[in-house]
Amino acid sequence: MTVSTGPTHDWDALVVGGGHNGLTHAAYLAKAGLRTLVLEKNELVGGAAITEELRPGFSFTTFSYALSLLRPEIIQELDLVSHGFLPLMMPSSFHPTGDGDYLLLGDDHGQNVQEIRRHSPHDADAYDRYHHDLDQVCRAVQPLFDNIPPDVFGTDPEDQADVAWLLEHLGSVDRRVLHDTVRLLTGSASDWLEDYFEHEAVAGFHASSSIIGSKVGPMSPGSGLVLLFHKLGEHDRHLGSWAFHKGGNGGFTQVLARAATAYGAEIRLGAQVSAVLVDGETATGVVLADGTELRAPVVVSALDPRRTFTELVDPVTLPGDLVDSVRRMRFRGVSAKVNFALDGLPVFPALPDTDDHFGGFLNIGPTIEYVERAFDAAKYGWYSERPFIDAAVQSVVDPDMAPPGKHVMSCFVQYAPYELRGSTWDAEREAFGDRAQAVLESHFPGFGDLVLQREVVTPLDIEQRTGLTEGNIFAGEFLAPQMYFFRPAPGWSQYRTPLRGYYQCGSGTHPGGCVIGSPGRLASHQVLRDLAR
Amino acid sequence: MIRTTPFHPRLSELDTQRLYTHWQGHLSPRRYTHAPKHEYFAVRNSVGVFDTSPLYKYRVTGPDAERLLATALVRDVRRCRPGQAQYTAWCDERGFVRQDGVVLRHAPDDFLLTAARPCLSWFAAVGEGMRVLVEDVSDAWAMLAVQGPRSRAVLSSLAQETTGLAFFDHAPVTVAGAAVTLSRTGYTGDLGYELLVPADDALDVLDAVLEAGRGHGLRPFGEDALSVLRIEAGLVLVDVEWTDSRLAQTDTERVTPTELGLGWMLGGKDAVHETDRAFVGWEAIRRELREGTTRWRTTGVVVDWQHWDELHRGAGLLPPVVEHPHPYESVLYDAEGEHEVGYTTSFVWSPVLQKHVGLARVRPDLAAPGTPLRQEMALSHHNTSVRVTTTRLPFFAPERKTS
Numbered sequence: 001m002t003v004s005t006g007p008t009h010d011w012d013a014l015v016v017g018g019g020h021n022g023l024t025h026a027a028y029l030a031k032a033g034l035r036t037l038v039l040e041k042n043e044l045v046g047g048a049a050i051t052e053e054l055r056p057g058f059s060f061t062t063f064s065y066a067l068s069l070l071r072p073e074i075i076q077e078l079d080l081v082s083h084g085f086l087p088l089m090m091p092s093s094f095h096p097t098g099d100g101d102y103l104l105l106g107d108d109h110g111q112n113v114q115e116i117r118r119h120s121p122h123d124a125d126a127y128d129r130y131h132h133d134l135d136q137v138c139r140a141v142q143p144l145f146d147n148i149p150p151d152v153f154g155t156d157p158e159d160q161a162d163v164a165w166l167l168e169h170l171g172s173v174d175r176r177v178l179h180d181t182v183r184l185l186t187g188s189a190s191d192w193l194e195d196y197f198e199h200e201a202v203a204g205f206h207a208s209s210s211i212i213g214s215k216v217g218p219m220s221p222g223s224g225l226v227l228l229f230h231k232l233g234e235h236d237r238h239l240g241s242w243a244f245h246k247g248g249n250g251g252f253t254q255v256l257a258r259a260a261t262a263y264g265a266e267i268r269l270g271a272q273v274s275a276v277l278v279d280g281e282t283a284t285g286v287v288l289a290d291g292t293e294l295r296a297p298v299v300v301s302a303l304d305p306r307r308t309f310t311e312l313v314d315p316v317t318l319p320g321d322l323v324d325s326v327r328r329m330r331f332r333g334v335s336a337k338v339n340f341a342l343d344g345l346p347v348f349p350a351l352p353d354t355d356d357h358f359g360g361f362l363n364i365g366p367t368i369e370y371v372e373r374a375f376d377a378a379k380y381g382w383y384s385e386r387p388f389i390d391a392a393v394q395s396v397v398d399p400d401m402a403p404p405g406k407h408v409m410s411c412f413v414q415y416a417p418y419e420l421r422g423s424t425w426d427a428e429r430e431a432f433g434d435r436a437q438a439v440l441e442s443h444f445p446g447f448g449d450l451v452l453q454r455e456v457v458t459p460l461d462i463e464q465r466t467g468l469t470e471g472n473i474f475a476g477e478f479l480a481p482q483m484y485f486f487r488p489a490p491g492w493s494q495y496r497t498p499l500r501g502y503y504q505c506g507s508g509t510h511p512g513g514c515v516i517g518s519p520g521r522l523a524s525h526q527v528l529r530d531l532a533r
Numbered sequence: 534m535i536r537t538t539p540f541h542p543r544l545s546e547l548d549t550q551r552l553y554t555h556w557q558g559h560l561s562p563r564r565y566t567h568a569p570k571h572e573y574f575a576v577r578n579s580v581g582v583f584d585t586s587p588l589y590k591y592r593v594t595g596p597d598a599e600r601l602l603a604t605a606l607v608r609d610v611r612r613c614r615p616g617q618a619q620y621t622a623w624c625d626e627r628g629f630v631r632q633d634g635v636v637l638r639h640a641p642d643d644f645l646l647t648a649a650r651p652c653l654s655w656f657a658a659v660g661e662g663m664r665v666l667v668e669d670v671s672d673a674w675a676m677l678a679v680q681g682p683r684s685r686a687v688l689s690s691l692a693q694e695t696t697g698l699a700f701f702d703h704a705p706v707t708v709a710g711a712a713v714t715l716s717r718t719g720y721t722g723d724l725g726y727e728l729l730v731p732a733d734d735a736l737d738v739l740d741a742v743l744e745a746g747r748g749h750g751l752r753p754f755g756e757d758a759l760s761v762l763r764i765e766a767g768l769v770l771v772d773v774e775w776t777d778s779r780l781a782q783t784d785t786e787r788v789t790p791t792e793l794g795l796g797w798m799l800g801g802k803d804a805v806h807e808t809d810r811a812f813v814g815w816e817a818i819r820r821e822l823r824e825g826t827t828r829w830r831t832t833g834v835v836v837d838w839q840h841w842d843e844l845h846r847g848a849g850l851l852p853p854v855v856e857h858p859h860p861y862e863s864v865l866y867d868a869e870g871e872h873e874v875g876y877t878t879s880f881v882w883s884p885v886l887q888k889h890v891g892l893a894r895v896r897p898d899l900a901a902p903g904t905p906l907r908q909e910m911a912l913s914h915h916n917t918s919v920r921v922t923t924t925r926l927p928f929f930a931p932e933r934k935t936s
Contacts, residue, residue: 073839076838076887081888086578088574088578089571091566091571106568135851236854236856237851237852237854239851356549356566398750399749399750406748
């Protein structure tokens with residue numbers, strides 16, 4: 001690949017934002033031979049995927065905390081293993097049922113079926129049907145997931161060919177599977193699960209992934225889409241399976257940074273981009289907060305769509321319908337983190353002598369109704385009285401995260417709406433942390449005595465530290481009108497922007513968010529294709 | 534009647550699965566928990582323990598002990614000083630490999646040899662007329678492998694000598710009051726140690742190790758995890774990679790050390806031709822090397838992941854990973870898929886390498902790393918082949934293994 005760069009260009013490409021997609025994108029561009037510079041505002045790369053030693057010997061995954069969605073081809077194409085990629089297995093899923101009992105699922109299918117049968121003989125075979133049906137849907141949507149969305153509004157032959165490909169693919173999908181797909185994309189997780197499970201806690205366990213990062217309850221239409229999205233993760237090719245990266249997700253983004261650097265990209269920390277430089281309808285570089293100007297024929301924003309289209313450039317210069325769409329895009333963060341340094345392992349009274357249940361996620365949200373009630377408060381601008389918690393004692397899987405015998409526990413907590421009615425997050429931060437801790441205390445008596453340190457990360461903190469608008473962890477909610485060829489806006493789903501040379505590669509583009517890397521990867525295909533023209 | 538090892542009473546308490554293989558007449562856990570991959574990661578990321586007691590152990594003593602082993606073994610045991618150990622093999626008169634094992638030298642005239650299969654009478658026959666005693670001490674010793682990046686930290690809290698132990702060194706240490714031989718050896722390709730423990734002291738020593746491992750993520754691992762670890766480490770396994778020449782029916786089942794990837798044991802080409810040491814099979818091996826009759830080279834193969842995905846997606850399947858090594862060998866073809874050029878003996882998905890890898894034997898002219906080949910693969914009831922590339926062994930060799 002040859003790129004014509006005049007003497008006025010410092011770089012072939014500038015990537016704004018060193019989150020995981022920015023780094024992935026930069027690695028691909030550098031691998032293709034482009035002189036690529038990543039500009040990261042913080043003193044640490046990773047965006048929302050960072051690990052911080054908040055207490056000596058204790059590593060906290062401040063925001064993002066596990067891996068699943070990361071597309072396997074990125075691991076291979078960027079040779080991440082040679083840069084330290086190490087996804088540790090999370091062997092179990094633990095779901096207290098709220099009555100002192102629990103559901104503990106692991107790596108042995110037959111044992112899982114027995115565990116479900118212990119609660120409900122009816123649900124034992126439903127479990128197999130459920131996963132089979134969901135896998136079939138995953139197989140149907142995977143090609144959409146792994147390719148640049150067709151421009152359904154485009155008129156040139158290439159766009160029409162893309163649309164024809166999409167229609168042909170959809171036409172090839174089994175009728176029932178296509179119907180299931182639409183039910184998931186438009187309906188509620190609760191409705192979907194009702195077809196399979198009768199037991200409240202079994203259904204509750206399967207509903208937990210339907211609300212992550214989204215202002216929906218499991219009974220809200222749209223939660224099915226969130227559930228499906230999470231099932232598309234395939235750590236080691238097990239659909240819906242999760243891993244914990246060595247050193248947390250910050251360990252993962254360090255791997256990406258090493259890969260990008262090894263391919264020749266440069267990363268500049270503490271470099272806040274204040275604006276993209278534009279000449280007419282062409283991006284020519286960026287200007288940093290300190291006034292430094294950098295020139296490049298390609299500028300790629302890894303920030304969320306709100307920042308990409310309304311902050312880095314003057315929206316007045318952009319088409320009105322695009323700006324309108326981006327302003328109407330829903331972010332509405334509802335997720336918080338409460339991270340703990342612990343003096344020892346919590347004790348679940350029904351399982352006093354084992355730590356097998358701490359190998360993976362601890363799913364604290366016994367039933368669909370529990371989670372739906374937790375959601376209720378968020379509708380009216382307040383946080384849950386008894387929140388849903390997705391916890392992980394990561395030091396059980398990776399002992400290097402804490403001193404021997406001590407532990408770190410990451411708790412993803414919902415619901416915590418970005419905008420509180422009648423108060424502020426600065427005022428409510430610790431009260432919210434207390435509620436999360438009280439829920440943990442109710443399942444793990446004596447939990448409070450183990451706490452050495454607690455970190456409460458509110459949606460406001462997420463926004464202020466990572467730049468994610470309203471603290472939305474997906475850089476734009478997973479709502480049907482904000483997905484695929486509508487992500488981030490109708491007509492702008494192919495990583496380009498109205499400005500020549502200005503691109504987008506953040507989680508707000510298809511198929512982000514989550515730690516998936518595909519937006520960065522697919523955007524690099526687009527950039528490189530355009531340069532080759 | 535199936536036997537149990539001296540560690541069994543305690544390890545069986547930690548075993549939630551009761552799923553065993555029968556390893557040389559002993560119960561050997563396949564996995565201790567529902568998740569063998571979790572046990573695997575204990576070895577790759579923290580520390581795991583494996584009960585390797587069913588190995589045969591032979592004590593070789595007497596003035597001619599060195600002479601016997603120098604005659605019987607492929608590697609030159611005279612270079613093994615007291616306090617050192619060697620991974621070695623032995624051949625038949627025709628230069629085909631019989632078995633492999635580890636020899637520990639305690640003193641100039643005192644050795645301990647471990648073997649996967651019984652071999653007392655053969656060693657006794659080789660030592661006929663020598664002043665040497667070969668004893669089967671298999672039942673007197675339990676053997677515990679402690680493997681993984683934290684193995685040094687765990688064991689050094691029990692025996693300070695651990696810290697100074699170099700790769701393949703061993704030392705007498707005291708653990709839980711018991712006289713233990715601690716060696717820096719193992720079958721995982723990671724930093725690791727093995728403890729030879731008097732059978733009567735087995736539980737005390739095991740308890741001490743388990744206690745020392747608290748907070749380090751120590752867990753027992755079974756054969757499922759080991760079967761992946763040893764392939765990543767490029768370590769061959771008798772009856773999988775090859776057949777004991779003495780028990781093989783045809784020469785196609787037999788391999789020479791060079792063919793098995795153990796040519797390095799010969800100490801270089803010159804050593805074979807000029808040695809003053811005539812070990813069993815030496816003349817045949819010398820002839821093999823002189824005449825270039827080596828039929829195979831052992832190499833790694835790595836699957837082309839894109840082709841693997843394409844083939845499965847083309848068949849309407851989600852691309853899987855092979856998490857348990859194939860219990861069969863697969864034929865290798867040239868890049869065009871036209872001619873048979875070798876065979877893969879062990880094949881599995883490597884979680885740390887994120888690749889399907891195989892131990893293979895190929896025609897010597899195709900053994901250079903980077904050679905494109907194809908490996909047969911049954912897919913949806915049809916035989917097809919997937920692209921693979923030869924690569925150097927071992928697949929996985931972290932610096933900590935030898936540092």
